[in-house]
Amino acid sequence: MAVSFDLTVIWAFIIAFAVFAYVVLDGFDLGIGILFPTITVGHGRNRAMNSIAPVWDGNETWLVLGGGGLLAAFPLAYSVILPATYPLVIAMLLALVFRGVAFEFRWRDPKHRPLWDGAFFGGSVIAALSQGMILGALLQGIEVEGRAYAGSWWDWLTPYTLLTGLGTVAGYALLGSCWLVWKLSGDVQDHAYKLAMRAGIATLALMAMVSVYNLLLLDQYRERWLEWPNILFASQVPLLTAIVAFTFFWSLRRRKELLPFLLALALFLLGMAGIGVTMWPYVVPADITIWDAAAPESSQVFMLVGVAITLPLILGYTGWAYWVFRGKVGHEGYH
Template sequence: MLVWFWLAELAVALAAYVAVDGIELGIGILSGFAATASWRDRMVASMAPVEDRHGTWLVVAGTFLFGAFPAIYSIAFPALYVPLSAMLAGFIMRFAASELRRKAHPARRLWDHVLFAGSLLAAFAQGVAIGTCAKGVPLDRVHCTGNEFAWASVFPLWSGIGAVLCYAMLGAGWLALDGAADLHRFGCEILDRLTPPTICVFAAMFVTALITHPLIETRSRLHPALFVLPALSAGRRARRIGRGPCARRISYRLDRMATA
């Protein structure tokens, strides 16, 4: 019973981290596509309510994993040295850029590029790490027998691309909900543009899993709904984007802002 308690705590900490830091990563990625420097500044300023709050959840999740599941910690980390090191490098780049771009005016454009690159690197590395864990690592009892390049395969790399797209969509959703009218339109446009490639990437991940994991292919043949349900869900999402409750809430908020 205690194991399930710590597992639930770890899941909550990871979910909180993804929700909060995902906004910062997404806006950092989208900042590289801002039309003007003013737009970029306003996009970065919109992160103020959630800025610098993600570190707590990441530390909590790491503490839970180390204290409650030491075997998993010792097995997974040797196979994830490269993506986790890349993620930390991305965090350092993003933190430095967030602070220095406000002060180093002559080199502000440089730090804007560093902010974009750090956010992109951290998001991609997280996706690769998740994909590596989902794919599995070679084991000998409780010891990892693979090398540091267990992540260098098709499925983890697709997972990295999927993580970048998902974080970008999360940042776009934040801009659509919390941004001014022009940032709202920019966020909605990004959501419309990113939905089809995101669906394609997850479809590629599904096909890759079928090809590389015979067990998944066998279960999919025994349960055809595993093919049908994802396709129906993707089609429904693609058709109804922009018409859901979230979009109506955004439109209502904009109407109130216009009449205020």
């Protein structure tokens, strides 16, 4: 039992790491798409696109690892969560595909560039909104009977999921604007500073609203955050969030370049820590724990060997790509 327990927890953290890596790495290029209509047509948009061109498609590797890992390590959770969120998953995947097509095709013909710019923006917004609403659908609870989803096609659509969706859109816009602050210079960077300030305010406001809403959803959430002695540990998350937020706005006023992006990543990390405090040890809140949903021990061991080989390779080539294309994108549009 001890080995099984450890393996299940290890796999839970692997999935959580993959999801976090996807959110922060694909989040900033989705954020640039969300902000695209506010960026100057022509040279400004071209520089923004070129800042993510070497890395944007590789970032989605983590989405495959997270989704595939959930299927392999927690098949019961996969079989419940997917039917509950099929419309959102389909919308997200179609948006990512359409966004990728727009990214490549906008360079082909200047006459059609406004169309593909609009598609890039629309795909980014829909993908971000869908991802946030999937999280909201999971947190608000999924109706389960026995070992199967028992809800309807539209159970995911509630005011709460719309709020989490908007929060994700704002958060990705924050990451995107901070990325542009770091990677660009001149008038586009000046504009990005303003966008980062607004996106930071919106993100923190929506995080606060979602956090308060969470306390109204399930009794177990209130117990985790408000009952003694849990409050001693849980309260550190909002406290650290306030400190990071203050430092973030200070860094923008001082016109720091890399620091705002790192602090935006820290805000996402703290947000994920808050989700962990809220949900643990449930993978489907109030119904299915990670141990209920886990694959057999032999399967977990087999997959762990594969992950031990592939995960360092993914981290290695991702780090190498970012290192090769380090530095700012010049006014001519190249690193």
